[in-house]
Amino acid sequence: MILGVPKEIKNNENRVAMTPAGVMELVKFGHTVYIQKDAGFNSGFADAEFTAAGATILETIEEVYEKAEMIVKVKEPIASEYGLIKKDQLVFTYFHFASSEPLTHAMIKSGAVCLAYETVEKVDRSLPLLIPMSEVAGRMAIQEGAKYLEKPQKGKGVLLGGVPGVPSGKVLILGGGIVGTQAAKMAAGLGARVVIMDISLNRLRQLSDIMPANVTTILSNEYNIKEAIKEADLVVGAVLIPGAKAPHLITRDMLKLMKPGTVVVDVAVDQGGCIETCKPTTHEDPVFVIDEVVHYCVANMPGAVPYTSTLALTNATLPYVLQLANKGWKRACTENEELKKGLNVVNGAVVYKGVADAWNLTLSELEDQFI
Template sequence: MIIGVPKEIKNNENRVALTPAGVAEFKKNGHLVYVQKGAGENSGLSDEEYTAAGAEIVPTIEAVYDIAEMIIKVKEPIASEYPLIKKDQLLFTYFHFASCEPLTHAMIEQKAVCLAYETVEKSDRSLPLLVPMSEVAGRMAIQEGAKYLEKPMKGKGILLGGVPGVPPAKVLVLGGGIVGTQAAKMAAGFGARVVIMDVSLPRLRHLADIMPANVTTVMSNHYNIREAIAEADLIVGAVLIPGAKAPHLITRDMLKLMHPGTVVVDVAVDQGGCIETCTPTTHENPTFIIDDIVHYCVANMPGAVPYTSTLALTNATLPYALQLANKGWKKACAENEELKKGLNVANGKVVYEGVAQAWGLPFENVDSVLQN
């Protein structure tokens, strides 16, 4: 198969979808890899390293899309890429269709085969291609939140860990999954007083067992959330419903319960956000203020630490990408339930129910597409 790796062009997206080590694995399996010139530069990976691993360097993004049978990316295509995508071309990347209607319609119209990292799912319901970036984003949420609590950043002027004689900040984490767990651990390591909420009692029991003493677990419900946000200095939204929009746990009217300078970091913003007032921002302009509350809503947080993120992402995606290349997408998905769940759009049809429901589109069973 011919593999294409374009340079990411979303604002301040510095990651790349494949490392030179990944290129070498594709070559070992008999595939051709074309990498756009400079695709890995912002992740500290040079064209010379890709060439040494066996890749062909091509000068433009148009050349990559034109030659490749499978495009491997990090973030969803943006509008300028839509016309470059060919019928039956396989795209393997983060899509988050449920938060972007124009992207959904564009991929349907182009009749592309869209396999989304974020909905590849194991039998235990874990999401293996979200885990590494969720780990990065959860840790970064505290790193960025601590920065924006500073007064020059319009925050409260509170040091996350406090100092002797002065209490530390209060951190509220909504969601006890990978992002929430990493955020809580990071905040606890800083010395903050942390509350982590989830709707699953078994999950809360697990978190209570593994977290340090400065982390408290609380059942997530409307009453408890309203109580907690009134006390919190930093709030991290870490809620995920695979392939669907995140629910709004904090609504616009609830902002008035918070103290001015409170910081909210919505890691779920690429799935629509779990805080109603959050809309996606970029690393260039990461924050905005509504009702004196600082909102940090960068949709590609791991893009700020591209070296770490690129290596972590390739470690997770490469085994799946090799299956797709070795067998073709239909056979690979038919034989691997995890990959099958990653299919969102194929041959002009929506084959992931959460995406169809998000935009009121017809839903086609994925098995019917695989059998055609």
């Protein structure tokens, strides 16, 4: 198969979807890999490393899309890429269709096969291609939240870990999944007083067993959230419904309950956000203030630490890329139910329920796409 890796052009997206090690594995199986010039530069991988591994460097993004049967990316295509995607071309990347109606309609129109990292799902309901970036984003949520709590950044002026004789800061985490767990670990390690909420009692029991003493678990409901945000210095939104919009757990009216300078970090913003007032921002302009509450809503947080993020992501994606390249998408998805669940839009048809529901589109039978 002919694979193409374009340079990411979303604002401040510094990751790349393939490492030289991944290229070497693909070339060993007889595949051709085209990498756009400087695609890996910001992640610490030079063109010479890719060519030494067996890739061919192409100057422009147009050439990559034109030659490739399969495009491997990190982030969803942006508007300038829509017209480059061809009918029947396989595009393997994070799509997050439920947060972008224009992207959804553009991919339907393209006739491409859109296989989304974020909905590849194992039998145990875990999301193997979302986990590594969720781990990065969860840890970064505390790092960034702590920074924006500083007074020059319009925060409360609170040091999360406190100092002897001074109380430590309070962190509220909504969601006990991968993002929430990693955020709680980081916040607890800094010495903050942490509350983590989830709707699952079983998950709360698990977290209670593994977390240090400065982490408290509380059942998530509207009343408990309203009470907790009154005292929180930092609130992390870490809710995920695979492939669908995140529910709004904090509404605009609830901001009035927060103290001025409280910081909210909505990691779920790429799925619509679980804080109603959040809208996607960039690393270039990451925050805005509403009702004296500082909002950090960067949709590609791991892009700020591209070396770590690229290695973590490609460690997880490469086995799936190899299956798709070796077998073709139809056979690979037939033989591997995990990959099959990653199919969102196929040849103009929406085949993933969360996407259809988000935009009131007709859901097609997935099996029809294999004929």
